[in-house]
Amino acid sequence: MSGLMRQHMSKISAIFQFTDTFLIFSGYWLAHWHVGNDWKPKDSLIILLTCTLFLIMAHKQELYRSWRISSLVEEIRNLCSAWLFTLLILVFLGFVFKQLDYYHHKVTIAWLIVTPIMISLWHIIARKLSHILRSQHYNSRNVAIVGYSEMGKRVASTVNNAHWMGLNFCGYFEDRCGRDNRYVRDECSKEYIKGNIDELLEKTKSGAIDMVYITLPLHAEERIRKIIDAFSDCTAGVYLAQNYESYSLLNGHWDMLGEVPVLSIHESPFNGVDEWTKRLEDILLCLPILLVIGLPCLIVAILIKLDSPGPIIFKQKRYGLNGKEFTIWKFRSMAHKTKEDDVPQAKNNDPRTTKLGRFLRKTSIDELPQFLNVLGGSMSIVGPRPHAVVHNTKYRKIVDSYMLRHTVKPGITGWAQINGFRGETETLDKMQKRVEYDLFYIQNWSVLFDFKIIALTIYVCLTKRDAY
Template sequence: MIFSDRYPPQIVLPGLDVLSIFLSGFIAYYARFNTFVLHERYMLALICMALLVLVINSMANSYRAWRVTSILQMIGNLLIVWVAVGITAASLIYFAHAAERYSRFWVGLTLALSFLMAGGIRSLVQLGLQHVRLRGGARRPVFLVGPSQNVLDVAKGIRSASWEGHTIAGVERIKTPINEACIERIARRIDESHAREVWICVPLEMGNTVRTLFYALRNHTAEVRFIPAFQDMHLLNHRMSEVAGHYAIDLSVSPMSGMSRFIKRSEDILIGALISLLILPVCIMIALAIKVTSPGPILFKQYREGSNGRRFKVYKFRSMYVHDENDGKVTQAKKNDSRITKVGAFLRRTSLDELPQFYNVLQGRMSIVGPRPHALAHNEQYKELVESYMRRHKVKPGITGWAQVNGLRGETDTLQKMERRVEYDLWYIDNWSLWLDLKIIVMTVFKGFINKNAY
């Protein structure tokens, strides 16, 4: 057995987390009181912290096998757990009226040091295992079964993610229908290959084949996985879930649920409030410039479609002369558009016209990062022309987004431009994380405000 199988994370990590808590507690106590002899109430606090870490990590499923978990994702999950532990510990101390009996410096330093220790140990172990796997060690042999193209696609994936440590022990290319002789041959070859896992790689229409192969392998000890092929289907945040007592393959769902929703909203409130305060003087100057240079309101308000199709009013600084559109039609701004004021041209070129949308963010109707909201008329136009267009609305629209920081701003005068923008938007939704949001915000500061396509 390889090391990670002999000592799986479910056994090793809880012990390391408890060790990190207690070791950090002793160090923090020495830093505060200049002694390693803990008072009994501090020892009780360490025991409670350790139990909280174990319970919350177990609830968050953080002790599962981590062969396919990236270090960044691992540390991110761990940070969420430690923040939850800190909030819970602080709440218990407060409601027990014991705040004056515990050093806040000790509690904070214990949590900080234990997080660094637990995260550092995980990172070192994962990096070590990845290094070993890339050099050919600690690998899990996998036997692939399925049609030629499906098997080839999965094999390419194994080679491109060699750090996960899977290796191909054998391949059986099948065609439908499969007969008894084919099943016996597959079972015999799997035995001879000594594969630790069997991956059944077939399209959804071959569901009966999966059942037949699974039954044929009932006496084998190898782990069996079903890797369905969703040909010509644009999936969104696909995963396995359990609903009404049944397992489901989610094909198109929003990533903003549970803890992810809480993190996203907290990010919007904290960063949005900070930015709103910083830009207040700029907004006042822009408002005065608009009022002085052209007649009409300071703000432009227009209904847009938000998360799950809910409509809301989006706010912008008015950048055009007041005018009416024929038959409710929305005409996109073009280069040298006569409707745009001189101040408006500057605002649109620098994206300063978008600043009032931070109020939309604080309202909870928009997010700082997300797909840009399009006019309702454009949604009606493109939803029939661009596949999966309306899946952009699985999350709240954003002030900035992955498409915008990659140069896809301004007029979408061709269908290809809109298709590319939607492609980037869906990639963002499918790969959302707090770290990706922060990356996009930083990229917006350096390259997202001014763009040659913005007019």
């Protein structure tokens, strides 16, 4: 059972891994040759380390999975993400071991740009060639579907509308397809239901069918088990297609609990390598930001002290990772009289806001001390915005999946904020949309996605004024 859920490693995947590492080496060599630098033993060590890190990150990003189940855009995104991860780790190691001075800036910049372009072009050309061959029925696969169901129709539609996958739909097969059955009264079923399970099994054994998708509902466990047992006597690929979306999966995936296969329903994306990658990203971005904002923050602190009585820093309890409380830091922008157990959200022209505070909130300067929260590990630069404890207590009872926001660290900025859901959420609908965007971020996290959010945050802060 332990090998049941392993990832398939094909010869094509091995060829791509070899070619990608060769292109990484070629990019580095071409950069050296263009600049005129001599090749040194340390350069060989850098290439070996880079290729190893890239392959690890590429597998983590599922770069080498089958083209039949991944798009070109997704592949290029995974490739760039793996390359970016690799560079971040190289920079971190160079900083730790004080080797950053060894990197020639012209060589590094040329290598950084040329390498992903070469690998991307190679992947695009190879994929396009494969699509052409598959559309001409080279390396094609015949597909049959067990179960005339809504999920079966979705699988058939996907196969019929994506000829580049090289899959030919051969029809549905149903045991419940007698003359008086409701399935054959459907005009579509009369055309596509080709027989019962026994007939499909014979076709599969003869080699006429290469892939079988079982789309029966989960409650038909006994039927599914018998069908799987029957098809274990042939060499066709057998797949179980289910409507897992109805379970509101958050980073759902198959895993192993000892010898037991389990389906993850709710899980943080930051486990193992990804947890360290996210933390490394936060530290590498946070340190230079703190150096840049240090003097401006000192000036802001003096102005706050001169503007109104009270502390410079506003501290408040918020819910963080796994729903645990932490203390968030902000520049105080309101009169110092708000109680912790009565924290209404800030509103437009809020009378509690000081004159300086109005400017700080509109420009988001009041959020800058939270980079200390990031450095301390209680927050990330990008993530769902943390709410006051009293707001969490309220909304977790009335907004579906609200607490799933806390499967990751809260952030200074987030996907919801750049999509217009920052500042006051005066209606339940706005809070529901904010949660929806937060969960989308958690489900689709990547380092490139974080960088996109950071860039858009800068743009929003410079052009819009939704916070007050």
